[in-house]
Amino acid sequence: MLPDVNKIRTIKEIPNIDLFVSGHRLCAGCGIPILIKNVLRAIPDPKALVNATGCLEVASTIYPYTSWKVPWVHVAFENAAAVASGIEAAFRALERKKGGQKYNVIALGGDGGTFDIGIQALSGALERGHDLIYICYDNEAYMNTGIQRSGGTPLGAATTTSPAGSVIPGKPEYKKSLMDIVVAHGVPYAATLNPAYPVDMYNKLLKANEFEGPKFFHYYSPCPVGWWASESMSIEIARLAVQTLVWPLYEVEYGKYRITVNIRNPKPIEEYLKTQGRFRHLFKPENRWIIDELQRRVRENWERLEKLTKL
Amino acid sequence: MSSWPRDWRELPMAGIINIAGSSLDYKTGTWRARKPVLYPDKCIKCQICWLFCPDMAINRLEDDSVEINYEYCKGCGICAEECPTKAIEMVEEVG
Amino acid sequence: MIEIRWHGRGGQGVVTSSQLLTKAAIYAGKYAIHIPEFGPERRGAPVRAFTRIDDEDIEIRYNVRNPDIVVVIDPGLVEMKEFITEGLKEDGVIIINRPVDMPISLDGYKVYSVDAYRISIDELGRPIYNTSMIGALLGATKIIPLEYLIKALEERFSGSVLEKNIRAIRRGYEEVRLV
């Protein structure tokens, strides 16, 4: 473990600067800006961002308006990690050949752009060991195109392509284990983030500055529209995700696991599920087994993480 | 932006937007159905509303007091929901 | 313009032979072009390559149809007479990998033999025929001075491998015989 020299202890220590500004057209109550503004505060200049196609990209750069006060690049949907690789390599070459400055390169993608269409580019970038930060903001479906299911959609959730049907009650498959896939690449640092735990989030972002090579963050991004939830409840839902073990907060340094927010008495998963319309059908008696299955899986995953921290 | 060119010859190349943060010209406050009202006497300057506001519509002042920027506030109500002292209340937008 | 067709099997250095000769001709100040005939074949399949050499620029970009010289690197292909003499000019030259005292009937052509098998086993310890066959080609036809072939070889090999191959080239050059 690295010494926690730069750690903050309270929200007040987070600097009062905004490099992602008002006037963006993300939905009211969206979880993405809470991530972005803190990323831009925690990662120092010189920096450049690459954004995969998705909600954030579309809503923050409607020509001629941009909400970005940092160099920001969008190329396509599936290739944020590849574009970031190119930028990182270019600055490395230019630094060596022409005395340029090396940039902190940050790639951003949603769950669609990371779990599904972008996983090949991500895997390639991780394997090649580029010195960059990749952040997946996971709102658990293709929200930009109208709430279609993705590899990040959890079991049982209703989306427009996995509706709560009378025969198939929501998504029949489990959420892909993205962190495990990333960690299997042997990256120096990977961590989960949650907006309801801002100090934990900020400290992990600061920590990314200490590692050379690919850093990965998996951010829980509340989506009131796609989850059929109240706009004002975004942070509360995020908090419940942690407290019910749906979204464990942990970090992995060179394969070494550490749980960063310990949950001693987890709440039952129903408390989380009932906050969102996408899970409403699970409360019908005939779908009870799905809740039980979700409960079993999150507990097993937590126990697995606890074991991993002891390795 | 009223000053942005409307002639293709004058546009910056490649669709580049060369004014950083130009979305400040786009006021999202009109989206709001309910508006947050701040009671400064109840505020303990914890910065929770500032940190969580998805629209950067809560300004954190030098003395750590806060003010709501209604030009951009979309009225999501996260600030009121999360405020530990109930110093922010959501009320119906009038007019 | 001299047009050459090379015959052999995948893995015997057919393409390499054509490449080396082309480079040697270029170093000799001539214009030359190497055209490989690529298919999906792997080791063992019959393979061809083409070389054109001229004093002028060569503009044409198609496979050699009527070679002046055919080089048969693989001894087994000698039996496929129609295959190796296809399109070969009248009085064309055939250089084959075969013991020089072994009789052969390829009437109408100038046939040269060289025991590339013997040379390669002696010099390289393995049946890799290409260098001794190019040596034989130059010995029989004198189209390019030997020194330029050695220069081309030096680009590809070094140390004892280079030395052994140069010996194979020289022996091919000297031991080739008109049948």
Add this chain to the structure above:
Amino acid sequence: MSVTDTERMKRVGLNGDEAVAYAAKHANVDVVAAYPITPQTIMVEKISEFVYNGELDAEFIAVESEHSALSAAVGASLAGARVFTATASQGLALMYEILYIASAMRTPIVMALGNRAFSAPINIHCSHDDAYAVRDTGWLQFFAENVQEAYDLVLMAFKISESPEVLTPSIVNLDGFILTHCIEPLYIWNERYIQEFLPDRKPVEAIDYRNPKTYGPLALMDYYMLIKRQQYEVVRRARATIDRVFDEYSRWSGRRYRAIKTYMMDDAEYAFVVLGSTAGTMRSMVDKWRGMGRKVGLVSLTLYRPFPEDDLRRILSGVEAIGVMDRSHTYGGPGAQLYQEIASTLYSLDEHPRLLNIIYGLGGKDFGPEDAEAAYKYLMRPDVREVWLGVEG
């Protein structure tokens, strides 16, 4: 052709792929992002060798796909690097999405394309399917006739693409195997002299945190068409820069480069129009036909995008019949690609030459003198509009 090396240049024997790799090295590229595919593999192998042996100071990004190759190239180019990539056929098809973006974002990447047929059936040999398939993507396109041209065009493409008034990526086409794998003599520069012609890239609008910009935003009905019009004009007007750089390089190298090469066209009654390595073969046939008193000429395009339509109208007006040679075909279209373009180009003439579409050499099918003779015979027949050479009937 002078045989001796000079201080400025050296006569060597290289295949087309190696020559292109040397051109990238001599251009002192900063970043190469490429994925191996036959017949381009020798390029990436050779460039890797240069980088791994310290002969070229560049980042070689061994990407996991062509899609990522071009994506990384776009990123690197936006960062201000001189960027090279190379591919063929299926690889180019995988890049397709990003090709439009690379040109619209005005990244002056140079790509070598070892022209290869599209599957299925899978075939690794030459067709111009790939080059044609991306003709509308906003990239400049050049065709090399031989290995020397492939080398020279890569150097010229960097200069053209990086010109501030152009800032548009380029594709240098070289026929798969016929050029990529053929060894020929060519002159390559002594690296010290390259800077005279091709100094380091001076990036325009590159990523700079002190002046942060938004690259690649969303533009809707109010601005999209304006932005596209701007790019359209840039590609159209690139021709002036191309001619200027061709002239400069011609003077500098002593090798003449023009957008269009014409041969025996002054009094030609019949003409063939061709792209790539077949031009040399056809030129030798024109010599033969002229020897028989036949008034035949040849037009070969070094520049394919922007399409040199004005010149072609001038050169081809008054010719009786034109054989347009396509190393590709379309399904259900009004002729193959080059044929369509020549037909469109000539439409505004008062008197139209008769046109024959000659489909030839698909998937590397050898094109020799007997094929050229057949093409000539068809050109003499007013009743034939299209022929698949070698597969008649």
